Amino acid sequence: MIKAFASGNGQLDAIAETGSADALRNAVWIDLRNATPDEIGLVQQATGLNVPSEADVSEIETSSRLATRGGALYLSMSLIQFADTGARGVSAGFVLSPDRLITVRFAPSRIFETYAEHLPRGSASSEGSAHIFVGLMEAIVDRQADVLEQVRADLDTISQQIFAMGTNLKGGRKAEDATLRRTLGQLGHIGHLISHVRETQVGAARIVPYVEARAADWLPKALTPRLVTLRQDIASVSDFDTHLNDKLQFLLDATLGFINIAQNNVMKVMAIASVVGIPPVLIAGIYGMNFKNIPEYDWAWGYAWGWGLIILTTLIPLGVFRWRKWI
Structure with a gap:
């Protein structure tokens, strides 16, 4: 699936017909999601840029996630996809050049969809590929912050449940055992989610300074304050993630402590x-x-x-x- 946006009429407009190379040549942002080989070939023909495969954007080495070829930056990072079965990590790729941005995804992402929906509502035509890329990174970091805020609320609720067991024994031992089992499952789910957030933040923390260094010649000066703020946001979110991870470990130890107490009572x-x-x-x-x-x-x-x-x-x-x- 191809979505493309081009500058025109003082804003970024979605390109309705993306089935021809001529239409894509004017695109500032091309968003590929589960693209077919024909669609990938069409984009490469229109832009002259290589489109990374899923295997390419899933590499974990820094040299594979951050690369410069032919004047374009090839970047990749892990994102979080929320499904009925829980959160899972998915990889996304960025090909950033002075003229255009190509994003490559292999799973739906609310971040990209929401950002794309709001683009045509009034983005200035002077905002090119770099502006869109920075905007996407800001949206990604903001989304991770929202996830961590929800995690904090969940941990506060679990904390109250755990330590209430020390004074409230209503329901007997069976109810206490069921609560402890449920709490361990919840903590495991939250730990899984926090690890994905951490992985995303590590990717963002690597990408931003790399782009600043490698694209210094053509990166708009107007983006410098936003990039500084973005680095600060990434650092603060990473610190908050570390704090939540410590709190998670504390609650896990407390839960296991109550389980040990229950076992000792039986013995x-x-x-x-x-x-x-x-x-x-x-x-x-x-x-x-x-x-x-x-x-x-x-x-x-x-x-x-x-x-x-x-x-x-x-x-x-x-x-x-x-x-x-x-x-």
Whole structure:
């Protein structure tokens, strides 16, 4: 799928017909999403620029993600795609030249779609490929900040749930176990999301200074303040991501701590039951040997004596445990 925008009438207008190379030659921004080989060939014919493949933009080496060929910058980074199954990382590529910007995507992205929808509403014609690229990077960083803000709210909610278990035992152990299981799942999901945000921020932090250095000859001076602000935003979002990751680890440790407490409570009950049960079992075993010379067999109250002894030896350990405040 090809979307293209060209300068005209004081703003950037969407090109309705993108099926010919002549129409794409005037495009300032060409957005490719799951492009077919024919569409890729058409764009390369119209622009004279190479369109990277999905394998190219998925490379993790810095030399593969940041490159300069033929006066154009070939950049790639990881983005987040939200689906019903959760967040996943998808790669996106940018080919930036003085005349045009080509973006290459292999999955839908709300960032690109929203930015493209707002472009024709009043962008000045003097804003060329570099302006669009910086605007996209700003939108990406802003989106990551929104995600982290939601993560912070989710972590605050989970924090209240976890530490409320220390004072509120309504529902019993089964409800507590279910809450702990659910909390571990939520923390795992948030950790997965934070890692994707971190990967995106690392990519953005590499791209911005690279573009400033390699495109210094033709990069509009008007973009310098925006690039400075963009670097600051990336740094602040990265710091906030680190803070949330630390909070996530703290909540994970707290959850595991409550799980250990629950397990220790179970083991304590089993230990108490074992200790309390030893004397009665011993007494029952002695009187169950059926030797003829056991005098208690001939007592009128021998049966009651046996039961009394069993009950007494059961209560004595329980009393000691209670006195020592172990139970």
